[in-house]
Amino acid sequence: MTLPVGYGLAPTEVAWTHGAYTSADAAYLQASGFVLCPDGTVALALYSSGAVGRLNAADTLGFVQYLRRR
Template identity: 55%
Template sequence: MTQSDIESADTPTRLSNGGQFPALEFAKVGGGTISLPSDLSGGYGVVLFYRGAWCPYCNAQLAAFQRAHDSLGAAGIAVVAISVDDESAAAALVSKRRLGFAVGYGADADQVAAATGAYVNADPKYLQSTGFVLAPDGTVVTAVYSSGAIGRLVPDDVIGLVRYIQSPG
């Protein structure tokens, strides 16, 4: 992959810390929808846009968030993950990695990029890894944008950040 494979000329401004995360909806593995940021309101949330079930780096990231499930829960942090994958690929990933958090599928890469500033791979079209930590009110605490395979949120950093924010003075 070369830098020219990444569409960025029309990419809007990235989301800023303190700004409201946009309202987005995605089909959810197992049925129903994921409605962001409302499904994460009331507690801290992590939104992970991942490249697809085929990506080894994404598999490692999602598996790490699953392993940290208890620690994330104890810190009051919920996780959702979304990709352009079709339902069968997303469901197979959930089963293979035994993911206990909501996983969305069928995302429109261009629409997500327009709303969040995520990078989009041109051919084949998919979202590059993008992660957000959201405050209980749906505002962005931090955003991590990757233009390629590496550079993404990790659970220990998310837990540490939330604990830091919640610590007195």
């Protein structure tokens, strides 16, 4: 892989450092999606405990194209 990958991290530690959410018993992270601007600022952050509302490729690409047109 050509990008950093984290494995075996404590869910509560990741949630605290990245602003993500954990399950009620803190056993796992809830799905978290982020779109970053070239300068590193967060353009979009989504958190979802179910499939509805998660980032998908088509919507993410459309959002990035929208940002570029602004």
